[in-house]
Amino acid sequence: MTVHPAFPVDGLAPAAPIAVRVVDPLALSPPLAAAWDALAAEASEPNPFVERWCLQSALHLLDPERHARLVMVQGGADGPLIGVMPLAAAARYGPLPLRHVTGWAHPNHFHGAPLVRAGTESLFWSILLGWCDAAPWARTMLHVPRLTADGPLHRALTDVARGRGGDAAVVHREERALLDSALSPADYWDAAVRGKKRKELRRQANRLAEQGAVAFRRWAADDAIEPWIDAFLDLEARGWKGRAGSALASHGDTEAWFRAIVAGAAAAGKLDMRALDLDGRPLAMLVNFLCVPGGFSFKTAFDEDYARFSPGVLLQQANLDLLGDARIAWIDSCAAPGHPMIDSVWRERRALVWTNVPLGGAGDRFRFNALKRAERLWHRWKRAGPDSIEDQDQP
Structure with a gap:
């Protein structure tokens, strides 16, 4: 368990430290299990795939090599949960050999938002990123897939990244059918x-x-x-x-x-x-x-x-x-973009973004900025073709 300095949070005692825990999903204490269940009712954005009844068995049955870390941010040893997110260390980023931290998911995990207590979104990301900065296994950046575009968690992550002197780079975007x-x-x-x-x-x-x-x-x-x-x-x-x-x-x-x-x-x-x-x-x-x-x-x-x-x-x-x-108020289809059946019945769309945020070390920032440049060149190449990129790179 890592303990961070106190932050003012609604519902927490002013001097309560913020604890970050990596928890064994199969060895939850009854109070912690109850706190996880209660957090779902107070979450900034609902996500069944991170609720205990869904994620606990996923970590047990779908992660046999135990790559994932079940990370909980808590207001002190006995305080209320602020957030829950499964994380994993990744050795590759697409085709690139780039070590980083990613939100853990499996093929049927259709939304990447952590469960975060409403009103503590910025606090959660600040503590989580600071904890990753200090973790010896964490490198380069935090990659968060499938956040609701411009939702409370995406906006808070963007603000926190800027406050740390970096940015939250959206590297992929999709839209899928929504009933709203x-x-x-x-x-x-x-x-x-x-x-x-x-x-x-x-x-x-x-x-x-x-x-x-x-x-x-x-x-x-x-x-x-x-x-x-x-x-x-x-x-x-x-x-x-x-x-x-x-x-x-x-x-x-x-x-x-x-x-x-x-x-x-x-x-x-x-x-x-x-x-x-x-x-x-x-x-x-x-x-x-x-x-x-x-x-x-x-x-x-x-x-x-x-x-x-x-x-x-x-x-x-x-x-x-x-x-x-x-x-x-709304139903997310969890469908692939452009699904021929549900897209013809549900007319609204939900936008999801895959977001990268650099960690705080100098080496992390260097690798992150190099990756950003490589991705910019790749997207320019896809839009304009390789000859155009080569021409632009000539002196």
């Missing part, structure tokens, strides 16, 4: 989906009803969760992801993690799971995590034998009833 509207579900559907497409979907729904009894189901808190998990894993594995070996059930570790987090989300009151059934058999299913004031549409699957009826889109139409939930 004051319209009713019916009005949103009419506004978002063109009339010809709506007519075709009504025809498909009618043809599907001719095949048997069609029903929409939503998991309820008194339902057993295991049958829902089993059904989703089976449905996904029978599709293209199963054939490609990328379905959750294709690997024991990802299946075990999925089972753990869906059960954990249910226990935490954050699971929203839905199905479109034909004669009691699911044709499409989806998993949402509702983390007030937002939500995350984590996974979806459909039966490809019934693709001509667009069961996934029909289920997404029913999913629009989330617009009527007063607790939920």
Whole structure:
């Protein structure tokens, strides 16, 4: 544990030291586990992938080599948690042999924001970066993937980096589908989906009803969760992801993690799971995590034998009833940019940025600035072509 000097923080005693801890996720004390859970309700930006019910099992099951460090910033030994973030030392930055610190993630970790207590964003980044400055394993920079562009955490990181005499360089940007509207579900559907497409979907729904009894189901808190998990894993594995070996059930570790987090989300009151059934058999299913004031549409699957009826889109139409939930202001699709299905239904977009911030040592700043120049040249080369760059470099 590293202890830093006191900082004025709302809710903390004026003289309380700020402690940075690297915690074993499998050896959490009950008070620390409870504090982590409580932090999620007070977070500046919700992120289910860093909540305890999701991240704890990910670190256990998806990081067998124990590369990640579960870092917690706390107001003194017994004070409230200020922030939680998984970090890892990386030996390469893309194709470059460049040692640095990165926000740890796995392929199903769709948002990179740490959990940070609202109002302490700048304090969190200041302490975390100062701690990395002193850590013998940390080099060059902190790389933070998938921050909400211009959100409270991104703005605070930018301000803190400038205050340290550096900058927060955005090195990549993506946009993905977002549901964020004051319209009713019916009005949103009419506004978002063109009339010809709506007519075709009504025809498909009618043809599907001719095949048997069609029903929409939503998991309820008194339902057993295991049958829902089993059904989703089976449905996904029978599709293209199963054939490609990328379905959750294709690997024991990802299946075990999925089972753990869906059960954990249910226990935490954050699971929203839905199905479109034909004669009691699911044709499409989806998993949402509702983390007030937002939500995350984590996974979806459909039966490809019934693709001509667009069961996934029909289920997404029913999913629009989330617009009527007063607790939920927006839903992040967690989808790839340009996803052909969800982009045609959800019209808003969420921008995410991958951000680099230099550490404080002279060698760190030198390597960081060299990397910035190399990335600038690379982007110029991509935009203008190699001949243009060579011409500009001539004396």
